[in-house]
Amino acid sequence: xxxxxxxxxxxxxxxxxxxxxxxxxxxxxxxxxxxxxxxxxxxxxxxxxxxxxxxxxxxxxxxxxxxxxxxxxxxxxxxxxxxxxxxxxxxxxxxxxxxxxxxxxxxxxxxxxxxxxxxxxxxxxxxxxxxxxxxxxxxxxxxxxxxxxxxxxxxxxxxxxxxxxx
Numbered sequence: 001x002x003x004x005x006x007x008x009x010x011x012x013x014x015x016x017x018x019x020x021x022x023x024x025x026x027x028x029x030x031x032x033x034x035x036x037x038x039x040x041x042x043x044x045x046x047x048x049x050x051x052x053x054x055x056x057x058x059x060x061x062x063x064x065x066x067x068x069x070x071x072x073x074x075x076x077x078x079x080x081x082x083x084x085x086x087x088x089x090x091x092x093x094x095x096x097x098x099x100x101x102x103x104x105x106x107x108x109x110x111x112x113x114x115x116x117x118x119x120x121x122x123x124x125x126x127x128x129x130x131x132x133x134x135x136x137x138x139x140x141x142x143x144x145x146x147x148x149x150x151x152x153x154x155x156x157x158x159x160x161x162x163x164x165x166x
Contacts, residue, residue, distance in 0.1 A: 015095040019056055020047035020081070021064035022142045023072045025105045028121035029139060031128065032067050036115045038085035038094055044132030046070075046116070047098060060101035066114040072103035079141055081134030100138045102145055 022045050023030045031043045046067040050059045057074035064070055079100040085093045110119035122128060124139060 013092065013095070015082075015097045017050045018048055018096050018098045019050060019060040019063055020045040020098050020100045020138065021060040021072070021103055022078075022100050022138060023064065023070065023103045023105050024142070024146055025121055028123050029142070030064075030068060030070060030105075030110060031120065031122055031135075032112070032116040033118040033128070034115065034132070035117045038083050038096065039132050041117070042130050042132045043128045044135050045100070045138065046119070048115070050099075056099050057101060060103060064103065067112075067116045068108070068110045068119040069113055070108035070110055070119075071106045073106055075102045075104060076145075077101050078145060079138050081138065083133065098134075100142070102142055 021030075030046065032046045033043050034040050046064050047060070048063040048067070050056065051062075054062070056077050061072065061074050064072055077099050081098050081100070083094070083096040083098060085095075087093050110121065112119050124143070127135075127139075
């Protein structure tokens with residue numbers, strides 16, 4: 001492997017856990033444009049560090065509020081992505097292990113807060129660029145989880161209405 005693994009950080013180099021808040025409102029998903037490293041200027045899901053004693057679901061809701069002013073009800077963790085931030089010499093500055101959490105929109109109008117430059121709702125076919133790594137895959141997976149229960153039951157042969165308990 002040709003990647004430099006030397007850490008530019010002064011403390012022991014360990015991955016930092018964080019969360020991503022994946023929220024849909026009707027047919028649009030909420031994205032923020034990052035102001036700070038890692039990936040300043042890139043668009044991705046609101047999120048940030050997991051704080052001491054905080055659950056993953058609590059962290060996702062808190063980060064969502066801080067970065068966008070939007071409130072949503074956390075439902076489940078459904079995926080993860082690694083983010084590596086390197087300095088000009090190729091040394092690893094940060095390694096985040098980000099856990100994606102699905103949340104159900106409750107209220108609020110997106111506004112850039114905390115460490116975001118911008119925040120808005122986007123249709124999947126009209127996403128801004130550049131996108132942070134992993135956004136496309138997490139977006140696809142989150143859409144699958146949003147299917148109404150009736151649609152999911154219709155796809156399950158064990159719940160087919162013509163079978164009546166067979």
